[in-house]
Amino acid sequence: MKKSLLSIAVVSALAMGSCQSPVPSLNEAGIIPFPASLEAGSGIFTLESESGIKVTGEGEELEILGEYLATKLRPATGFVLPVSRESGNIILEMTSGGSPDSYELEISDSEVKITASSGSGLFYGIQTLIQIFPVEIENESLVDMSWKIPQGKIFDQPEYEYRGSMLDVARHFITVEDVKHYIDQMAGLKLNYLHLHLTDDQGWRIEIKSWPKLTEIGGSTAVGGGEGGFYTQEQYKEIVAYAAQNYITIVPEVDMPGHTNAVLASYAELNPGVNLPNGKTDSLNKAPLDYKMPTTNPQAAELYTGIEVGFSTFSTELELTYQFVDDVVREISEITPGPYFHIGGDESHVTEKDDYVYFIERVQNIVVKYGKTNVGWDEVATAKLLPGSIAQFWAVEENAKLAKDQGNKVLMSPAKRAYLDMQYDTTSRIGQHWAAYIELDSAYLWNPESYADGVGRADILGVEAPLWTETVTNRADIEYLTFPRLSAIAEVAWTKNERKDWESFRKRIAQHGKRWDINGIGFYRSPKVDW
Ligand code: TNX
Numbered sequence: 001m002k003k004s005l006l007s008i009a010v011v012s013a014l015a016m017g018s019c020q021s022p023v024p025s026l027n028e029a030g031i032i033p034f035p036a037s038l039e040a041g042s043g044i045f046t047l048e049s050e051s052g053i054k055v056t057g058e059g060e061e062l063e064i065l066g067e068y069l070a071t072k073l074r075p076a077t078g079f080v081l082p083v084s085r086e087s088g089n090i091i092l093e094m095t096s097g098g099s100p101d102s103y104e105l106e107i108s109d110s111e112v113k114i115t116a117s118s119g120s121g122l123f124y125g126i127q128t129l130i131q132i133f134p135v136e137i138e139n140e141s142l143v144d145m146s147w148k149i150p151q152g153k154i155f156d157q158p159e160y161e162y163r164g165s166m167l168d169v170a171r172h173f174i175t176v177e178d179v180k181h182y183i184d185q186m187a188g189l190k191l192n193y194l195h196l197h198l199t200d201d202q203g204w205r206i207e208i209k210s211w212p213k214l215t216e217i218g219g220s221t222a223v224g225g226g227e228g229g230f231y232t233q234e235q236y237k238e239i240v241a242y243a244a245q246n247y248i249t250i251v252p253e254v255d256m257p258g259h260t261n262a263v264l265a266s267y268a269e270l271n272p273g274v275n276l277p278n279g280k281t282d283s284l285n286k287a288p289l290d291y292k293m294p295t296t297n298p299q300a301a302e303l304y305t306g307i308e309v310g311f312s313t314f315s316t317e318l319e320l321t322y323q324f325v326d327d328v329v330r331e332i333s334e335i336t337p338g339p340y341f342h343i344g345g346d347e348s349h350v351t352e353k354d355d356y357v358y359f360i361e362r363v364q365n366i367v368v369k370y371g372k373t374n375v376g377w378d379e380v381a382t383a384k385l386l387p388g389s390i391a392q393f394w395a396v397e398e399n400a401k402l403a404k405d406q407g408n409k410v411l412m413s414p415a416k417r418a419y420l421d422m423q424y425d426t427t428s429r430i431g432q433h434w435a436a437y438i439e440l441d442s443a444y445l446w447n448p449e450s451y452a453d454g455v456g457r458a459d460i461l462g463v464e465a466p467l468w469t470e471t472v473t474n475r476a477d478i479e480y481l482t483f484p485r486l487s488a489i490a491e492v493a494w495t496k497n498e499r500k501d502w503e504s505f506r507k508r509i510a511q512h513g514k515r516w517d518i519n520g521i522g523f524y525r526s527p528k529v530d531w
Pocket of ligand 1: 309346347377394419421432468469470
């Protein structure tokens with residue numbers, strides 16, 4: 001019995017070896033996002049048991065990057081792949097000069113060499129190299145096959161400096177472990193900013209030591225009435241550090257003055273007394289029909305577990321509101337090394353226009369006081385933005401234009417293309433469709449620089465794909481809505497528009513599907529692709 005099992009294993013291993021598909025040319029390797037320039041050679045390079053990784057140039061990062069690459073290649077190959085300064089036929093070289101995030105990758109018959117002038121550049125070169133290896137490289141255990149890759153040369157650099165995604169950890173809490181898993185996927189796509197939507201009507205998800213009831217009360221539930229959750233500051237730091245190891249910067253968001261019911265439920269003294277919608281709104285994204293002007297109300301709001309938006313607001317006249325904002329921005333900024341602080345500012349339907357403008361202008365200064373650059377949803381451009389502030393376009397083109405006219409940059413997240421919570425089609429098991437149904441080709445086929453009237457290349461900081469989580473409760477839900485669309489958005493953000501090609505993307509993404517299968521990632525099998 002044992003023997004026959006063994007011989008079946010041997011035979012199938014041999015068969016696998018002999019049937020192994022021919023090495024595709026570098027043009028056909030499933031590289032996503034597609035590189036800035038690529039020249040396919042004719043030969044192949046073979047990774048062997050004697051191979052090693054040699055790091056050269058200045059910087060302690062090099063050893064870490066070498067180990068990172070080795071860790072990716074060891075399990076499936078079973079090779080030792082020592083990392084050293086002395087020898088190895090996979091070379092990571094840090095040079096000086098060159099634009100940040102750019103790298104060169106050269107594969108010859110005897111060696112593979114990645115050259116860059118920054119850690120991020122080398123990291124991106126490593127991601128490309130991993131994608132050039134046969135998909136079986138993703139396996140956690142030994143695969144008996146030869147590890148051949150096509151020769152050629154790549155020079156690569158991103159079109160946009162900000163390439164991001166957002167997780168709404170407020171509507172449903174997302175655990176540290178799941179955020180890290182998301183970061184792993186982002187890293188493979190050369191995305192470099194993770195925006196965390198930390199607060200909303202349904203939940204407050206970050207410990208604030210000077211206002212402890214925010215998490216105690218405000219963090220205690222979620223959409224649908226689940227148990228909620230929050231990150232301690234230590235856990236948040238852990239996410240920040242994990243992201244940094246993956247060359248990803250965290251952008252924290254505290255959404256205000258609307259989307260603040262969780263705060264108003266935690267601290268009565270901050271509640272101006274706009275009451276819950278009580279189901280009296282007619283559809284998503286509309287203010288409550290029975291809205292009345294705020295009155296002073298010493299009662300805390302009730303916790304909210306529905307999915308209406310636009311019914312809550314801070315009092316913009318109350319001094320305590322600004323003390324609160326100051327404390328929150330200070331505590332979060334202290335544990336956020338990245339340059340940005342997102343103040344939300346969307347859908348404040350029950351804040352008077354003048355009050356809204358006053359609030360945004362005042363809060364911008366608090367953010368700057370703590371050394372950060374403001375980011376806000378496009379509505380913030382109806383206020384006078386500080387120089388350098390960023391407006392995140394999601395819905396209203398005129399707002400994006402207002403930001404540009406003030407000399408501010410725009411982050412592109414058009415809901416009709418870049419919202420990962422939109423359904424693919426009418427049969428999608430979760431998601432919303434108020435903005436659009438977004439099939440994979442729709443997520444791919446748009447050009448940030450011609451999308452919003454009057455907003456051109458020079459006005460755009462980058463592209464971000466947000467995942468709102470009203471209908472998302474676990475990792476499987478995240479993966480179903482995110483993949484393959486996040487790969488499409490990553491290419492929109494990295495690759496120049498003239499080098500994008502849907503037919504080529506369709507083929508390349510199919511290879512990623514095989515990788516996701518090996519990694520147990522439950523992606524949406526779009527009918528637009530032959531998986
Ligand atoms: C609009 S996008 C919102 C969010 C919702 C999302 C659902 C934005 C700035 N506001 O509050 O979660 O729609 O798709």
